[in-house]
Amino acid sequence: MMLDATRQQALSVSLATGAYGLSFGALSVAAGLDVWQTCALSLLVFSGGSQFAFVGVIGAGGGPWAAAATSTFLGLRNGFYGVGLAPVMRPITGWRRAWAAQVTIDESTAVALAQPADHREARRTGFWWTGVGVFLAWNAITLLGALLGSRIGDPADWGLDAAAAAAFLALVWPRLAHRRAQAVAAGAAVLALALTPVAPPGVPVLAAAAIAILAGWGHPRLEEVPE
Known part of the structure; x- marks a missing residue:
């Protein structure tokens, strides 16, 4: 019964979560990547926040190194x-270990650790x-979004120029329920806004990401995982 639930x-x-891939695919193509490059990002990077950050930097005119560093x-x-x-x-070894590393993301971690601590299975x-x-x-x-995005013309006409920020916010919002996360997010946002007028494209996002990582925002705690 528990396993079924x-x-x-x-x-x-x-x-x-997969539904946000539609926005990513369309935004990636709008930022200048082709369909295959967009699909490669989802297959190899497979981290929504990192992917949106990458195409956001590219779309803002940043270079590939700044985009890769931010991601x-x-x-x-x-x-x-x-x-x-x-x-x-x-214990986990071989190809299962490599596959587990690839699918270790926000959602798989949250669902796994939301289960009872004494129920390992x-x-x-x-x-x-x-x-x-x-x-x-x-x-x-993602593939569907990329195919649609390559056929709809100017993304601003459809509101897709704001979709990256909206989708990224939707992805991180559930993780802002705790004061520590809220404080880190606020500090990172203030830093990014302060740097935007004076720094090259991509640098504000990179600086905000650095603040989040240094503050340990990504460190999973059992009590911080939503039930």
């Missing part, structure tokens, strides 16, 4: 998630079902 939760999260900083949080998940996933089920579910949905819907 866990799978149902994982599928719900997968579909809800990397935001992606470092997944390494912290791996530390928190290690006791749940052991439910935690592992939550991790795998959510990680793989989001991966499949995100990549499929």
